[in-house]
Amino acid sequence: MNKDELIAKLKPIIEPYIQDEAAFKNLSEDTDFVKDLKINSANLVDIILDIEDAFDIRLENEDMEQMMDVKSAMSIVKSKLEA
Amino acid sequence: MDSRQIISLLPYKEPFLFVDHLESVSEQGCEGAYTFKHDAYFYQGHFKDHPVTPGVILTECMAQIGVVCLGIYLMGQSIDSLTNPQIALTSHQVDFYIPVFPGETVKVRSEKEVFRFNKLKCKVYMYNSKEKLVARGIISGMLSS
Numbered sequence: 001m002n003k004d005e006l007i008a009k010l011k012p013i014i015e016p017y018i019q020d021e022a023a024f025k026n027l028s029e030d031t032d033f034v035k036d037l038k039i040n041s042a043n044l045v046d047i048i049l050d051i052e053d054a055f056d057i058r059l060e061n062e063d064m065e066q067m068m069d070v071k072s073a074m075s076i077v078k079s080k081l082e083a
Numbered sequence: 084m085d086s087r088q089i090i091s092l093l094p095y096k097e098p099f100l101f102v103d104h105l106e107s108v109s110e111q112g113c114e115g116a117y118t119f120k121h122d123a124y125f126y127q128g129h130f131k132d133h134p135v136t137p138g139v140i141l142t143e144c145m146a147q148i149g150v151v152c153l154g155i156y157l158m159g160q161s162i163d164s165l166t167n168p169q170i171a172l173t174s175h176q177v178d179f180y181i182p183v184f185p186g187e188t189v190k191v192r193s194e195k196e197v198f199r200f201n202k203l204k205c206k207v208y209m210y211n212s213k214e215k216l217v218a219r220g221i222i223s224g225m226l227s228s
Contacts, residue, residue, distance in 0.1 A: 042173030042225050045202040064200050 001081070003029075006074050013050045017043035029071040036069075051077060086115075089155045093147065094167055098124055101144035108156045112195050112205070115148040118188040126185055136183040138218075141209060142175055146222050149193030149207035154226040157198055161228045169227045173202070177220030181211065188212050193222075201227050 001009070011027065018024045019038035023031060033039045039047070048059050048067065057080040059067075067073050086105035093102060105115040119136055126134035151170055158168065183189060189212075193205040204223040211217050 040173065042171075042202050042223055045200045045225075048200060049197065061200065 001078075003074070006077065007070070009054065010051070010070065010073060010077075013054055014039075014047055017047055027070065029074065030069060032069045033073075034068070055081060057081065084156055084159055089152050092155050092168060093151060094170060095147065099143075101140070101147045102152060105148070105152055106190075108153060110157070110195070112193045113149065113153045113156065114190065114192045115152060116188055116190045117144050117148065119183060119185055121185045123185065134185050136185070136187075138177070138179050141179065141183060141189075141218050142177050142220075142222070144189065145177065145191050145193075145207045145209050145218065145220070146172055146175065146224065148191040150203055150205050150222050150224050151226075153193055153195065153205065154198075154203045154224065157195075157203065158226060158228055171225045173223045173225055175220060175222045177207075177218055177222070179218045180216050183211065183217055189217060196221070201225050 014037065015024065017039050020036060023036040031037060033044060033047070048064055051073070052059055055077055057077065059076070059080070063076050067076060086108060089105060089108065090102060093100065101117050102115055103117045105113060107114045125137055125140060129135060129137045154170070155168055190210045191207060193207045195203070195205055197204045202223060202225055204221065206219070207222050208219045209217040
């Protein structure tokens, strides 16, 4: 899965939980889940659980702690898929 | 951890404590009860000359018994009386079926749906003393010690 495909698959997972529509429209690798999209901590957990289901992977506490922005989410998903 | 310890760790007190006792608690869910006091402050205004327990208070009672008590049990050893649990309600969707009047005792039962990354999401049911369903819904919160 290349970068664009990965972002395309992540976007609909993130969308139900965003608070800032404009930031979501301009979503890039640098978009921060909390600072830009204004997602709360409980919904961040929902995103993690939805990512697990969508990609059929299992994420751990340390993955959660690193998953601050789209870029880190992509790299964690990628590394899990390759593992 | 037993029921008495769980209740002693609850971060609430009168007039906003809505747990009298817990009947059972396990990894999968819990069950407890509360009796609404006749002279509770909210009956003075809800409604004028016609006291009925507000839905937000029923929701709070469901959250305190069904989610917070269960959450304290699930966090287990990581909390004690020195480290008060940090708790935040993060979402709830509740349907109400019949009213609860002053003095009534309700029973709350919860079933754990998810407990991961400090988020606890439960299905929660409330019954009156005639075993009739008062309310049911999904309540989530974040917990940490």
